[in-house]
Amino acid sequence: MNTRQFSIRVQSGNRCLVNAENFPVYQNEITFLFGESGIGKSIITKGLYGLLDPEDLTVTINNKPYGYHLNDNWTKQIRRNGFFVFQEPSSHLNPLLTIREQLNEGSLCDHEDKEILRYLWQTNDDPSIRKIIDIFPKPYRPSGGEKQRILLAMAFKRINAFIENPSDEQTAFVFDEPTGSLDNNYRNRFLELLFAKYSAHPFTAIIITHDYSIISEIYNRHRHLVKNIHFKELSRTTEPDVDVQDFSPQQYLSWLQTGHSQYKENFAKETTLEFSSRFSIFNRNLCIYKDELRQHPSSLVINKGDMVYLKAPSGVGKTTLAKIVMGLYHADSFKMRLAGVTANEKSPETLWQKKIWGKKAGMVFQHADESLNMQATVLETFKGLPLKSKLNTEKLKKYLQDLFDPSTLTDQFLHKKVAFLSGGQKQRLNLLRTLIQAPNLIVLDEPLNGLDFNSVKRVLELLNQKRSQGTSMLMISHNEEIFEHFVAKENIYYLSEI
Amino acid sequence: MRTDRKNTFLQSFLSSKDQLWTVIWIITIAIVGIWDLLFLNRPALEKVITGFINTFSISLLVVCFTLVLSWLITLGFHFFEQKHNHAGYVALTFFLNLLRSIPQIVGILFGYVGIAALVDKGILTGNLAVFPCLAFCMSLFIIAEVVDLMRERIEHFKKLDFYSAMRVCGISESRIVNFDILWKNSRLHIFNKLIAVFGSAVFLQCSVDFIISVGLSTDINPVSLPVTLGSLLAKIDSKQDILAIGNTLFNPSYLPNLLFQHLQGITVAFLIVFSLFCINNISNGYAERHRL
Numbered sequence: 001m002n003t004r005q006f007s008i009r010v011q012s013g014n015r016c017l018v019n020a021e022n023f024p025v026y027q028n029e030i031t032f033l034f035g036e037s038g039i040g041k042s043i044i045t046k047g048l049y050g051l052l053d054p055e056d057l058t059v060t061i062n063n064k065p066y067g068y069h070l071n072d073n074w075t076k077q078i079r080r081n082g083f084f085v086f087q088e089p090s091s092h093l094n095p096l097l098t099i100r101e102q103l104n105e106g107s108l109c110d111h112e113d114k115e116i117l118r119y120l121w122q123t124n125d126d127p128s129i130r131k132i133i134d135i136f137p138k139p140y141r142p143s144g145g146e147k148q149r150i151l152l153a154m155a156f157k158r159i160n161a162f163i164e165n166p167s168d169e170q171t172a173f174v175f176d177e178p179t180g181s182l183d184n185n186y187r188n189r190f191l192e193l194l195f196a197k198y199s200a201h202p203f204t205a206i207i208i209t210h211d212y213s214i215i216s217e218i219y220n221r222h223r224h225l226v227k228n229i230h231f232k233e234l235s236r237t238t239e240p241d242v243d244v245q246d247f248s249p250q251q252y253l254s255w256l257q258t259g260h261s262q263y264k265e266n267f268a269k270e271t272t273l274e275f276s277s278r279f280s281i282f283n284r285n286l287c288i289y290k291d292e293l294r295q296h297p298s299s300l301v302i303n304k305g306d307m308v309y310l311k312a313p314s315g316v317g318k319t320t321l322a323k324i325v326m327g328l329y330h331a332d333s334f335k336m337r338l339a340g341v342t343a344n345e346k347s348p349e350t351l352w353q354k355k356i357w358g359k360k361a362g363m364v365f366q367h368a369d370e371s372l373n374m375q376a377t378v379l380e381t382f383k384g385l386p387l388k389s390k391l392n393t394e395k396l397k398k399y400l401q402d403l404f405d406p407s408t409l410t411d412q413f414l415h416k417k418v419a420f421l422s423g424g425q426k427q428r429l430n431l432l433r434t435l436i437q438a439p440n441l442i443v444l445d446e447p448l449n450g451l452d453f454n455s456v457k458r459v460l461e462l463l464n465q466k467r468s469q470g471t472s473m474l475m476i477s478h479n480e481e482i483f484e485h486f487v488a489k490e491n492i493y494y495l496s497e498i
Numbered sequence: 499m500r501t502d503r504k505n506t507f508l509q510s511f512l513s514s515k516d517q518l519w520t521v522i523w524i525i526t527i528a529i530v531g532i533w534d535l536l537f538l539n540r541p542a543l544e545k546v547i548t549g550f551i552n553t554f555s556i557s558l559l560v561v562c563f564t565l566v567l568s569w570l571i572t573l574g575f576h577f578f579e580q581k582h583n584h585a586g587y588v589a590l591t592f593f594l595n596l597l598r599s600i601p602q603i604v605g606i607l608f609g610y611v612g613i614a615a616l617v618d619k620g621i622l623t624g625n626l627a628v629f630p631c632l633a634f635c636m637s638l639f640i641i642a643e644v645v646d647l648m649r650e651r652i653e654h655f656k657k658l659d660f661y662s663a664m665r666v667c668g669i670s671e672s673r674i675v676n677f678d679i680l681w682k683n684s685r686l687h688i689f690n691k692l693i694a695v696f697g698s699a700v701f702l703q704c705s706v707d708f709i710i711s712v713g714l715s716t717d718i719n720p721v722s723l724p725v726t727l728g729s730l731l732a733k734i735d736s737k738q739d740i741l742a743i744g745n746t747l748f749n750p751s752y753l754p755n756l757l758f759q760h761l762q763g764i765t766v767a768f769l770i771v772f773s774l775f776c777i778n779n780i781s782n783g784y785a786e787r788h789r790l
Contacts, residue, residue, distance in 0.1 A: 328662050358668015371663035375682040384677070386668040433667060 002027040008047050011058040016240040018043055023244050026230055028202040032209060035234030036424025037450030040242055041208045042087060045174050049084050050075045074170050081171035083158040085178050089147035093137040099150055100133040108157050116156045119193055120149045144181035152178060152190055163201040172204040179211055183313055184480060188217055195222050212453060213481035215249045252453060259485040272339055272440050272472035275300040279334035285498040286317050294496045307473040309487040312495035318476045322443045326363050327352030339440040358386045362434040363443040368426035374419035381418060381433055399436060402462050403428040423450040431459060435466060443474045460486060515783025523776035534765055542762040549730040550769060553703055559633030560699035561692050567637060568644035576652060576675055594642055602639040606706050609635030614723060625724055636702055640695055647691050651684040686788045690781060697777035704728035704770050730766045739763020
């Protein structure tokens with residue numbers, strides 16, 4: 001096995017963004033790179049790929065200025081032969097060229113893409129694919145998932161080119177969150193295609209992801225390739241230093257098996273939320289079911305101390321339902337009863353303002369970056385909350401220990417701007433801001449976004465602790481595997497459009 | 499190490515155009531002051547100093563009034579909208595649009611007419627009473643753009659989860675708008691706008707003072723409005739000094755006389771033009787530095 005080790009340091013002005021020693025690139029093998037968001041996974045791989053702007057950033061690789069790395073044969077070859085799939089598909093595509101033109105731009109034009117597109121779209125219907133590729137990309141057209149598949153198709157064209165014309169030159173394919181906008185079915189198709197190509201001719205691939213359930217998929221369906229796969233995790237030692245460690249897939253798999261048996265209900269059946277099975281909003285009629293086949297409509301009932309998991313494909317309306325419960329969207333028709341408060345489509349917003357927000361229910365929003373005040377300090381994030389007792393610095397530090405290591409909880413940390421925290425720290429802060437209030441119901445919209453495995457475990461432990469204190473939870477998450485293991489089967493609901 | 503630190507400081511200072519232009523402005527004004535102290539006659543020097551101080555004091559007051567008024571109006575809009583108080587919302591919109599529809603110079607001129615009448619009747623006496631009135635009158639015709647900025651900022655944050663996430667936590671509307679949106683997330687934008695307001699106030703004041711002072715001789719001054727750079731520029735001796743610049747264009751040998759014999763008019767004109775130029779650069783530099 002041929003491994004190249006890199007030390008990389010990236011600075012913006014006087015501020016060091018990331019410093020990693022011994023970052024391995026396993027030649028002709030596949031590396032899955034985990035780690036909480038904002039820790040530096042993308043910046044390190046972009047740096048190695050020669051994609052950082054030397055005008056904006058000071059990059060040192062293997063203790064040499066960036067210029068040496070950019071002119072190194074290895075870098076030149078991987079850029080010539082490889083492909084980098086960026087995290088945000090919308091910003092990758094050129095709005096002035098049709099998708100077909102972009103799929104055939106530059107060196108991509110020499111290779112056929114029909115089979116790849118058919119596979120990624122799971123169809124043999126070429127006209128339906130043509131509808132997507134003959135248009136100019138716009139913010140909402142095609143969808144995020146389609147844009148992501150288009151980028152993957154480009155990468156696979158380069159992989160095909162590499163397989164058809166093998167040479168001694170180096171190559172590397174980097175996929176930065178390639179499945180972030182894909183549902184499990186399309187994610188699995190991507191993995192299947194990647195592994196099929198890899199089996200045809202091995203190449204170097206680095207896949208950055210937060211989706212730990214990929215591990216189960218690999219162990220269930222691609223176990224024969226495990227010997228060629230490395231699972232690595234980036235973790236923060238002391239800021240800005242990060243450490244690249246082996247991630248044990250067994251640790252994840254055995255943790256999954258512990259499941260919801262960890263939690264035992266102690267409460268009598270007292271209903272916290274009852275939401276009508278049918279509701280309509282934005283001229284769409286939606287229905288809640290308790291069976292996966294979606295045949296028997298059922299009211300959404302959350303009892304005291306229960307966690308209910310709401311499942312539906314992307315875009316159906318899970319977040320919309322959560323926002324109706326929280327009074328942020330005005331539905332055309334619905335009925336609900338939340339901890340003794342009855343509401344329907346005629347209820348005024350003041351009902352939520354006076355009786356529900358911060359008292360009966362709270363919500364953790366999907367994007368911590370958007371829902372926290374980036375310019376406020378950690379301490380200020382908790383100011384203004386309607387708490388029963390006054391929160392001083394010591395109390396806050398003690399409370400933050402639920403999800404933060406005590407060693408990081410210095411006064412300096414409390415006075416740090418939220419904007420300067422890593423993505424994972426922001427997400428944990430986002431959760432704690434709502435959990436501190438202990439309302440009857442907490443709506444959690446993708447609470448595991450951007451968290452590393454340790455944080456995921458700690459968050460689930462904390463949620464269980466809150467449940468044991470009587471807090472009910474409505475969970476919305478694309479981490480189906482985790483919540484199918486952690487939520488009792490009778491508490492899984494399905495949402496569909498009628 | 500020390501030299502490195504000095505170099506870094508100098509580099510960052512030179513790259514911050516707003517700080518650089520603030521220093522250039524202050525140093526140039528100090529040099530002009532020293533020159534005038536040496537070569538300008540005492541009565542003219544006193545007038546120039548008074549005019550300069552009055553102009554910039556009134557402009558600073560304009561900035562303060564604009565900030566307070568626009569903040570209050572913005573809050574008014576927000577809470578009327580929040581409480582579905584259509585009458586209040588429409589009344590405030592009408593008031594703001596009325597102010598917006600009147601050309602700034604015309605509005606301020608009418609305001610000055612009113613203030614002049616009050617001064618004339620002896621109701622307003624002394625700079626302490628007149629300055630705030632002049633500043634308030636001017637700020638009324640400037641607030642619209644600051645209100646627009648503040649409302650845009652609030653609207654922007656209302657579209658994000660930020661606003662909803664705070665509300666569902668039970669944080670008060672007043673804290674979200676005042677502290678989280680306007681103070682924490684918009685103060686740089688507001689401050690940048692206030693720099694521009696300061697420039698507008700200097701310009702409008704000089705223009706209006708010039709307009710109302712044209713034609714009045716140095717002896718006949720029916721209303722005792724404070725001396726400002728604009729009113730000084732309108733005096734006959736300043737005008738002659740300005741005309742001397744035209745003369746110099748065709749007789750370059752006359753140039754040295756400008757710096758010794760025509761100092762009052764040249765100083766006043768230079769202070770107005772150079773200050774506006776610097777304020778513009780400071781505002782642009784500030785926006786650039788903070789990526790607004």
